Amino acid sequence: MPPIYLASRSPRRRELLAQLGVEHELLLPPPANGPDEPQLPGEPAAHYVRRTAREKALTGAELLKQRKLAGRPILAADTTVILDGDVLGKPVDRNDAVRILGRLSGSEHEVHTALALVHRGTLHEDVSITLVRFRELTPGDISRYCDTGEPYDKAGAYGIQGLGGVFVQHIAGSFTGVMGLPLYETARLLGLAGIVLP
Numbered sequence: 001m002p003p004i005y006l007a008s009r010s011p012r013r014r015e016l017l018a019q020l021g022v023e024h025e026l027l028l029p030p031p032a033n034g035p036d037e038p039q040l041p042g043e044p045a046a047h048y049v050r051r052t053a054r055e056k057a058l059t060g061a062e063l064l065k066q067r068k069l070a071g072r073p074i075l076a077a078d079t080t081v082i083l084d085g086d087v088l089g090k091p092v093d094r095n096d097a098v099r100i101l102g103r104l105s106g107s108e109h110e111v112h113t114a115l116a117l118v119h120r121g122t123l124h125e126d127v128s129i130t131l132v133r134f135r136e137l138t139p140g141d142i143s144r145y146c147d148t149g150e151p152y153d154k155a156g157a158y159g160i161q162g163l164g165g166v167f168v169q170h171i172a173g174s175f176t177g178v179m180g181l182p183l184y185e186t187a188r189l190l191g192l193a194g195i196v197l198p
Ligand SMILES: Cc1cn([C@H]2C[C@H](O)[C@@H](COP(=O)(O)OP(=O)(O)OP(=O)(O)O)O2)c(=O)[nH]c1=O
Pocket: 007, 008, 009, 010, 011, 012, 013, 036, 056, 077, 078, 079, 080, 081, 090, 111, 153, 154, 155, 156, 158, 159, 160, 161, 164, 178, 179, 180
């Protein structure tokens, strides 16, 4: 039986957990797809990302209870791109992706990935914050990037682990955090739940 549940539909998070050698089972509420969780009026971006991760983990814990499953740890995360205090989430369409990438062009933004882990009724949380500087992007760069389809399921409309990596001049922080699951913080939280990695 895998040691943890992962309350996430993100293929990147599954891949990064596999990189740690942590087997997991998915624990997901229906429906299979939905829009991003909305920001509350006046809610600061840094609070929003933490609240969202926490809610994903607590929803997982509720499912666990309803389904009378074994009490293994439940891990969830949320990744948000923040520029000038604004949350730049997943683009809703091509125009939105063009708008977001235009804002990121030639400037520096933050990527916050919040983690939440529920184990035996206790919530453990952490957050990884990374500064990312983009080179200037021409309208042609943005258009060709949107043609690849890569922006659409990703916060900030880019994937640092994919072609989007060519836009990144500099990062200060955690590459795996930008990708969706910061490994240092993940290992720390798993350790609190008794899962010790090498
Ligand atoms: C900035 C950035 C984000 N992303 C991805 C990671 C996340 O999957 C996604 C942010 O959306 P999230 O809402 O954090 O996650 P998700 O909807 O994909 O999955 P779930 O809520 O079920 O856990 O953006 C990258 O893959 N690369 C990047 O460089």
